[in-house]
Amino acid sequence: MFDALSEKLQQTLSDVRGRGTLTEDDVNKAMREIRLALLEADVNFKVVKGFTSTVKERCLGSDVLGQLNPGQQVVKIVDEELTALMGGASAGLTFSPRPPTVVLMAGLQGSGKTTATAKLARHLREQHGSSVAVAACDVYRPAAVDQLVKVGAQAGAEVYEQGTDKDPVDIARWALDKAKMDGKDVLIVDTSGRLHVDERLMQELKDIRAAVKPTAILLVVDAMTGQDAVNVAEQFAEAVAFDGVVMSKLDGDARGGAALSVKAVTGKPILFASTGEKLDQFERFHPDRMAQRILGMGDVLSLIEKAEQQFDEDQAKDLERKLRRDEFTLEDFLNQLKQIRRMGPLTSILGMIPGFAGQQMKGLKVDERELDRIQAIILSMTPEERRRPEIIKGSRRLRIARGSGTNVQQVNQLIKQFAQMRKVMKQLGKGKMPDMAALMRQAR
Template identity: 85%
Template sequence: MFDALSEKLQSALSDVRARGTLTEDDVAKAMREIRLALLEADVNFKVVKSFTQTVKERCLGADVLGRLNPGQQVVKIVSEELTALMGGSSAGLPFAPRPPTVILMAGLQGSGKTTATAKLARHLKSEHGSSVGLAACDVYRPAAVDQLMKVGAQADAEVYEQGTDRDPVDIARWALERAKQDGKDVLIVDTSGRLHVDEKLMAELVAIRKAVRPTSVLLVVDAMTGQDAVNVAEQFSQAVAFDGVVMSKLDGDARGGAALSVKAVTGKPILFASTGEKLDQFERFHPDRMAQRILGMGDVLSFIEKAEAQFGEDEAKELERKLKRNEFTFDDFLSQLKMMRRMGPLQSLMGMIPGLAGSDLQNVKVDEREIDRIEAIVLSMTALERRRPDLIKGSRRLRIARGSGTSVQQVNQLVKQFAQMQKLMKQMGRGKMPDLQALMRQGR
């Protein structure tokens, strides 16, 4: 996600980051590079202009230049302004005072509405314990109702459908009645889309909106279409006011232009991020965390949150404490591996780990068999060895290799990798990225 942008911004900032003192020229040069990076990322040019202007003014205005560690100040300012650009604090989805809360999904055909409908249902169920019904109002594509039934079942949400012969406005009205009768907390209305914004599409949406009076209208926007996505969002906002954006297909978007421009152009925040075809690849969008991720500050909070969802909160708190204090042993490593496996594809988690983003380690392909081997090696260590990896030498290595059915070389390699990891964590703790913790507090 946003790899290209992330790389360019980090390289634009790497110079100032490293400097002990900064001149106005240094700042100007960094701003030029940031401007280019954003334009290449397909961010709306007006947005780029005002963004770099603000950042520059803040960098030169607040006595950044004279300060100790001015580079860190600049990085902090960029991070704060990126956060503001994407909507500042993360916005939530309001619930209706009297259920059901009705959410109307809008967007072009293929933008990811039906997928997002089911993902949101799953999300609301798991986060809020909501019982959710889905209204099948896309009657133009024959397979649309079947698709919603299929993903709806996966999300454990009841689908209210009447085939494809009735008027979508009638179906929406009927579905709302059903949802009320069934005591649903939430009704999500999936609608049809067209390839382009046209009058018929807008008229139908307006009619459905009138019929069900939604608590929120969400616009699903395909991040992979970049600037086009933002133009579409702008056209929608003129015809059918929406309250927030679901940014879909972020997993395929290396550039990030849509995500960075849509709030500034439409005035509406991104509420959710969809990052894959699977139903659990969906999360609330947090501008502050996204900014930190783009700038290679990792994303501790999302990581911990994901861990919390899988584990008890206590376990996750403990992990957070250890990550911060650098009391990290092979035992923790082992339980982390287990946890990660429960959390889903390892690769997708790598970018969230601070210190890993942008490092060589992030590019390591995660092979599940490799994880099996690592687990076997750690399990063959004694309790003492797990706490004191520095003891693992000579005959101990051979014993561990035999015990785990691996080679001494493989044991060596793991011990070395582990030492490298500890070093990374120590660097974090020592404040190689000192703003991170401040930013995290701010994000709470």
């Protein structure tokens, strides 16, 4: 996400960071480059003007030019102002003291609202332990109710629906009564996509709001539509006061205009971001972490949170015991690989690691298909072969290659690399530093 903007900002700040001293002309040049990068990213013009003006004022007014490391100070200022631009401190969803908490979802048709509804339901169930129901009030789009029934079930939420023949306001009112009777913690109301200029549908949204009295109204906007998304948010804010934004399709947004503009234009924070097609690729939006990602500083906190969600503490202790006893097998390796892949695309994971993030990632290609081949090879082995890869000889390797759709050379390479990895782990388990140079020579 934000690839184009991130690359240009990092290049500009890299030039500034590398200077031992800075002049006012250096700052002006950097601000011109930052302004151009933000405009090309489809950030609102007024937002760009205000942002660069504030950054420049801070750079020239806080003795940055006279400091020993002025470039580092400029980077720090840009980081802080990017964070402030996207909302400062991360905002969360407000819960009602008397359940159910009612969340009303609104947005344009095609913004990803129904999918975002299911993702939010899953997030609240997984992260907060909430009992969640969703109300199917999109009665105009073909198959919208069927879609919500499907993805709602996948999210572990109960779907309240009455088909497409009833009035959406009546469905919402009925769903709220049912959620109270069922003891649900949260009711998410999925409404039809609508244009702000459609008076009839906007009035319907207001009527639904009056019927269910939502704790929060969330506007779903498509990040890939850039400045148009911000315009929609601004116009919705005038018609129906919403509380926060769900940014959908953020993973496909190479520019970043919507995410960087919406808070400044509407005054409403981004609460959640959809970062992929799968239901679990949905997370709280943290302005400070996003600013660090854009500037190539990594995002260690998000990486830790993702790891904690996937790795079981007992499994981790069992793995540590196996490493110390040199009992780590291909079965264990396969399990670890699956857990890592559940955290998201490897490119995204590496982008959260300082040292891999930013310019260091440029040109780095992570072939996810290679991981598919590794999994296929291991899955084509017998349980005994996974525990004792040393028994895998000629005929076994041929059988494994055929079963996995690979060749014997690829099977040989995996077994060899796994053997080298076990040597490293064994030495680390004994508190020794492995001879990496020797291992590299053996692995060739």
